[in-house]
Amino acid sequence: MSKKAMGLAMVATLGLGVLAGCGSANKPAEQGNNKPAAEAPKLSGTIKADGSSTVGPITEAVAEEFKKANPGVQVTVGISGTGGGFKKFTAGETDINDASRKIKDAEKKAAEEKKIEYIELEIAKDGIAVVVNKENTFVDKLTVAELKKIWEPDSKVKKWSEVRPGWPDQEIKLYGPGTDSGTFDYFTEAINGKEKASRKDYTASEDDNTLVKGVSGDKGGLGYFGYAYYEENKDKLKLVPIDNGDGKALAPNIGNIKDGTYKPLSRPLFIYVSKASLQRPEVKAFIKFYIENAPKLVKEVGYVPLDEPKYKELLTKIQ
Missing domain, CATH: 3.40.190.10 (Periplasmic binding protein-like II)
Structure with a gap:
């Protein structure tokens, strides 16, 4: 065989080898071996x-x-x-x-x-926020004893002047959670000493937005609910610092709710x-x-x- 013929034969052989290699590489794809992994089933x-x-x-x-x-x-x-x-x-x-x-x-x-x-x-x-109407200028703080005086069962307090001497002879309008509320349970135990022990003559609602509207729309309004609802509506309400008896009144914030120093109204x-x-x-x-x-x-x-x-x-x- 001439050199030219031998060269052509080698080229042909190499070409077949390359084609075979390509065929081999493509074969798994043809058989579906390179298909993407099955997706996790969608939740419903x-x-x-x-x-x-x-x-x-x-x-x-x-x-x-x-x-x-x-x-x-x-x-x-x-x-x-x-x-x-x-x-x-x-x-x-x-x-x-x-x-x-x-x-x-x-x-x-x-x-x-x-x-x-x-x-x-x-x-x-969370902390329970005690709030009054934005236009209330005289309530600077409330003690736990004063809250109890207002909210205890059979309380006779009707006016702000009956809570603290020097406060105006203005009617208090009370707003708070209903009896199915965990906030009601927690507040009554913390303030009145017994779960569900509370006066009944107040506007009650399981919807905290209703309580926000009540206090913000009533000059004599006083209410309590979760701190987050105060934060959401702080332009409409005045937050009241609470004195638990040690003479130091604290308004709730992220720090004192987390470390529990906002007493006794911090809770899990x-x-x-x-x-x-x-x-x-x-x-x-x-x-x-x-x-x-x-x-x-x-x-x-x-x-x-x-x-x-x-x-x-x-x-x-x-x-």
Whole structure:
């Protein structure tokens, strides 16, 4: 064979080799071996939360962000008060109960009777704000004793002059949470010494926005509700510093709520999650998302987040 013929043969052989190599490289693709990994199944379903009007805004904020990443999941957030929410939760009607106090013994018993097991998760801290009308110029502070005098059962106080000498002979108009509210339970125990012990002749509502409107629209108005609602409406209300008996009056803020020096009206906030509901992938994903995003979202809606290690403990707790 001539050199020219040998050269042509080598070129042909190399060409076949390259083609074979290309065929070999393409073969897995033709067989689908290089297909992208299967996507995780998309979440769907409905998650039902209810309960505290104080905790509700946190759960609503979490639900809104969760929905962006999981459009197939619907999260409903009702506000029927901590006690009202526990009635539904312990009957198995909801997956999550927002609570501004711990579950009571009677509620635990109701859950046991329906075989509802649950996990308690502390997700933030809050202070109860005592507020008066923006035009009130004379209330510089209130003592716990004065609050008790105003709010205790069968209180006869009708005017500001009856609270402290020198204050005007002006009628007090009272606004506060309803009896199903965890804020009502906490305030009455902290101020009056017994849960649910309160005068009844006041404007009551489970909706804190109704209380804000009442106090802001009434010159003699006095009310109490979660600190976040004051922060949201501070242009309409006057915040009252509270003296717990040591002679030092403190107005609530992020720092003294977190360290507990705003006494006796600082408190923890909770969500209660049904263990049966937690077995559903959409609920577990939502609770995990809730805990992971709580430090940011709790602060955004005006409450006080816990320290980071606390949230890590909660993630371990739900596993």
